[in-house]
Every structure is written in structure tokens, then in C-alpha cells.
Amino acid sequence: MRLLGLYNYWVVIVLMMVGFYTIIARDNLVKKLIGLSIFQTSVFMLYISMGRIHGGTAPILMEGTDVVYSNPLPHVLILTAIVVGVATTAVGLSLVIRINEAYGTVEEDEIHSQDESL
Amino acid sequence: MDAVIDIALLALLAVTALAILRMRNLFAAVMLSGIYSLLSAGIFTALDAVDVAFTEAAVGAGISTVLMLGTLAIVGHKEKKPAHTPLLPLFVVLVTGGALVYGTLDMPPFGDPTNPVHHHVAPRYVEESGHEIGIPNIVTSVLASYRGYDTMGETTVIFAAAVGVILLLGGARPARVAAGEVSGGSEEGSEPLEEQSHG
Known part of the structure; x- marks a missing residue:
């Protein structure tokens, strides 16, 4: 049970590291942004996992006094984070489009070599 | 039963993330990231976060997939094979991951109602709201009332992002394209960009 208690967190770390690796090891800028969104979602998963209570239910009030609700606070924080995450992704994609317009490529190493040849 | 669903969905999620990493066709990677968002919406439902689940399904699987596809239509969907060996990034990622795993060993167990996170203000929201x-x-209640200022700040961020996108892709473009036409050079990508601004 102890191992199962950490399973969620470990999968979150695996996802986080896959996203991180995509960001630092891939040259394609769109791929980097996909990696960034994988990373973001893993953080959401971490928060939501912490808010969960065994035997609890969604935090929507029901009749009866002995109902256990999961913690609503992480849900609120992550709702905000999801929307902000998409907003930043949109800005990042616009930057990629402008970079493509200026350099004719979205591969980072080609952009660097163009900069150096100037 | 809850635990089985949780374990299965999280395992699928990890497989999807690895598939995205390995995929050279960016179109397929973007579709997989839509699947990734949908799977995480399923996990959020299993973890009792229904509001987060439908936001993730609408915004993560819907809007961001559309945005990525729109970008791919302009920049092309083939990823080049990386030229350098990924040893250094792999090392950095493994060390960071190892440090994080070491950090989780002190985490309170998943789902325990006595965890510190469930104590401070959360019970008050549950009892009084x-x-x-x-x-x-x-x-x-928390989003719109107790923490209404947070939501207002969020709106400010979205406004700033919208202004940024408009400045990057909107207003300045006709002048730039016109300048390209005057100098006689047909700029790459100017045509699809115009199409996008109409769509």
C-alpha cells in the first residue's frame, strides 16, 4: 500500500521528465512546445493527486452530513493554471510562426547557424 | 476499483508521452497530445476533480490542439532528425528525475485524509461555502468568490496573452508583407499567414 501511495507521484515525475527531455533535447520549436504542455499537465496531475481523499467524492455539496469531499483548493488552482497554460502556449506558437517567417525554419540548430553566418 | 482505473490510466498516459517524444511526424505528435489531454481529463475525473476534467478536455484537448494544428499548417509537420547525441540532456533529466523521486519519499501517502494539505483553509470552504x-x-464558490482576485489576475494574464498574439500575428503584418513585396522578395510563409488571419 505504501508503494501504491507513491505511484501517482512517480508517474507524474516520469511525465515531467519526458516533457523536460523533449524541451531540452529536441530542436524543433513546435516539439518543444508540445513538451512544455506535457510538463504542465504533469504538474496539474501532481496537485490534483494531492487533493484526493480515499473514499471521497467530487466537491459538490450533497444532502447528508457524513459525506467526505476531496479537497477543492487544488482544483481551483489548477483550473486557473490550465487556462493560463493555453494562453502562454498560444503566445509561444505565435512566436514560432514569426520565427518561421524570419528564418524560414523552426529547427533550432538551423536558426543558430543562420545567426552565426550573418 | 478506483486504484485499478488510476493505475491503468496513468500507465497509458506515460506510454502516450513517450510516443509523443519519439514521434518525428509532428502532425501525429499533436494528435497524440490531444489524446494525452483527454486521458488526463479521465484521470482528473477519477481523482474527483470534475471541474478540472472538463476544463482540460475543452481547453487542453480542444483549443490547444487546434492552435498547434494551425501552427503546423504554416511551419510544416516534419521534424528533422537531431544531429547531436542526446547524452547531456539524458544525464540532466535522469539526475533531476532522481532528485524528484528522492523528494517524493517524504511525501504524505496518496489519499490519506490526515495529509497536511487537507487541514488549513480547505475544511472551512467545504463546511461554510x-x-x-x-x-x-x-x-x-472558491474560484469566483473567496479567490475572486486570483481569477481577475488570471483574466489579466489571458488579456495580456491575447494582446501579445495580436501584436505578433495581427496589425504589423500587412506593412511587413507590403515591404517584402516592394523589395521584390516573396517572403516564405506570408501567404499561409494571410489565410490564417482570415480564418
Whole structure:
């Protein structure tokens, strides 16, 4: 049970590291942004996992006094984070489009070599 | 049963993330990231976060997939094979991951109601929001009332992002394209960009 208690967190770390690796090891800028969104979602998963209570239910009030609700606070924080995450992704994609317009490529190493040849 | 669903969905999620990493065709990677968002919406439902689940399904699987596809239509969907060996990134990622795993060993166990996170303000929201705000959904009460300023800040961020996107892709473009035409050079990508601004 102890191992199962950490399973969620470990999968979150695996996802986080896959996203991180995509960001630092891939040259394609769109791929980097996909990696960034994988990373973001893993953080959401971490928060939501912490808010969960065994035997609890969604935090929507029901009749009866002995109902256990999961913690609503992480849900609120992550709702905000999801929307902000998409907003930043949109800005990042616009930057990629402008970079493509200026350099004719979205591969980072080609952009660097163009900069150096100037 | 809850645990089985949780374990299965999280395992699928990890497989999807690895598939995205390995995929050279960016179109397929973007579709997989839509699947990734949908799977995480399923996990959020299993973890009782229903509001987060439908936001993730609408915004993560819907809007961001559309944005990525729109970008791919302009920049092309083939990823080049990386020229350098990924040893250094792999090392950095493994060390960071190892440090994080070491950090989780001190985490309170998943789902325990005595965890510190469930103590401070959360019980008050659960107990009082029903008659203080009068909305059965506690998440809505906190989002729109107790933490209304946070939501206003969020709106500011979205506004700033919208202004940024408009400045990057909107207003300045006709002048730039016109300048390209004057100098006689047909700039790459100017045509699809115009199409996008109409769509």
C-alpha cells in the first residue's frame, strides 16, 4: 500500500521528465512546445493527486452530513493554471510562426547557424 | 476499483508521452497530445476533480490542439532528425528525475485524509461555502468568490496573452508583407499567414 501511495507521484515525475527531455533535447520549436504542455499537465496531475481523499467524492455539496469531499483548493488552482497554460502556449506558437517567417525554419540548430553566418 | 482505473490510466498516459517524444511526424505528435489531454481529463475525473476534467478536455484537448494544428499548417509537420547525441540532456533529466523521486519519499501517502494539505483553509470552504455563498459546487464558490482576485489576475494574464498574439500575428503584418513585396522578395510563409488571419 505504501508503494501504491507513491505511484501517482512517480508517474507524474516520469511525465515531467519526458516533457523536460523533449524541451531540452529536441530542436524543433513546435516539439518543444508540445513538451512544455506535457510538463504542465504533469504538474496539474501532481496537485490534483494531492487533493484526493480515499473514499471521497467530487466537491459538490450533497444532502447528508457524513459525506467526505476531496479537497477543492487544488482544483481551483489548477483550473486557473490550465487556462493560463493555453494562453502562454498560444503566445509561444505565435512566436514560432514569426520565427518561421524570419528564418524560414523552426529547427533550432538551423536558426543558430543562420545567426552565426550573418 | 478506483486504484485499478488510476493505475491503468496513468500507465497509458506515460506510454502516450513517450510516443509523443519519439514521434518525428509532428502532425501525429499533436494528435497524440490531444489524446494525452483527454486521458488526463479521465484521470482528473477519477481523482474527483470534475471541474478540472472538463476544463482540460475543452481547453487542453480542444483549443490547444487546434492552435498547434494551425501552427503546423504554416511551419510544416516534419521534424528533422537531431544531429547531436542526446547524452547531456539524458544525464540532466535522469539526475533531476532522481532528485524528484528522492523528494517524493517524504511525501504524505496518496489519499490519506490526515495529509497536511487537507487541514488549513480547505475544511472551512467545504463546511461554510454552502450557506455563505449558496452554490453547491465548492470549486465555483472558491474560484469566483473567496479567490475572486486570483481569477481577475488570471483574466489579466489571458488579456495580456491575447494582446501579445495580436501584436505578433495581427496589425504589423500587412506593412511587413507590403515591404517584402516592394523589395521584390516573396517572403516564405506570408501567404499561409494571410489565410490564417482570415480564418
